[in-house]
Amino acid sequence: MTVATILKHKxxxxxxxAPAATVPEVAIMLAERRIGAVLVIxxxxxxxxxxxxxxxxxxxAANGARMLEMTAGQLMTRAVQVAHPGTTVNEAxxxxxxxxxxxLPVVDHDTLVGLISIGDVVKARIMQQDTVVESLTAYVAGSA
Known part of the structure; x- marks a missing residue:
C-alpha cells in the first residue's frame, strides 16, 4: 500500500x-478544523x-505571552520532510x-498534493493486516 492509496481514501x-498569519490565527484554524498541523504556503x-x-x-514554553505576537513564518518548522505518492506506508x-x-506532506513533481498524519498511516497498516488475516483465514478454511 502506498501514500497515494491513503490519499484516495482520505x-x-x-x-x-500564510507566513504572516499570527500564532493565534494558526491556533484558531487548528481548533476549528480539528487538525493537528497546517502547512505554511x-x-x-x-x-x-x-x-x-x-x-x-x-x-x-520558550516565549510565554510574546508568542501571541509571533507569526506562522517565525514559528514554523522549515526543514519539512515529504513523501511522494509512491512512498509505501511502511516507508512513511x-x-x-x-x-x-x-x-507528512505529500509532493508529486514539486506540487503539494496532500498531507497525511500518523493516524492515517496507522489506519492503513491496520487495513493491511486485516487483509492478510482474511486471506490466511480463507486459505486455512479452504485447506481444511
Whole structure:
C-alpha cells in the first residue's frame, strides 16, 4: 500500500496558512478544523514550512505571552520532510517515527498534493493486516 492509496481514501484537501498569519490565527484554524498541523504556503503556492500543535506548545514554553505576537513564518518548522505518492506506508511510518513528527506532506513533481498524519498511516497498516488475516483465514478454511 502506498501514500497515494491513503490519499484516495482520505482526500487531497490540505489546510494552509500564510507566513504572516499570527500564532493565534494558526491556533484558531487548528481548533476549528480539528487538525493537528497546517502547512505554511507563500503567494506562489510554495511550501515554506509546517506549524503543528507541538510547535505552538514549545513556542509558548520558550516565549510565554510574546508568542501571541509571533507569526506562522517565525514559528514554523522549515526543514519539512515529504513523501511522494509512491512512498509505501511502511516507508512513511519509518520517516515519521525516525523524525518524531506526526504529519507528512505529500509532493508529486514539486506540487503539494496532500498531507497525511500518523493516524492515517496507522489506519492503513491496520487495513493491511486485516487483509492478510482474511486471506490466511480463507486459505486455512479452504485447506481444511
Amino acid at each position: 482526500g487531497y484537501s490540505v489546510s494552509t496558512i 507563500d503567494q506562489e503556492e510554495q511550501m515554506l514550512g509546517i506549524v503543528s500543535e507541538r510547535d505552538i506548545v514549545r513556542c509558548l 511510518m519509518q520517516l515519521m517515527t525516525a523524525g518524531r513528527f506526526r504529519h
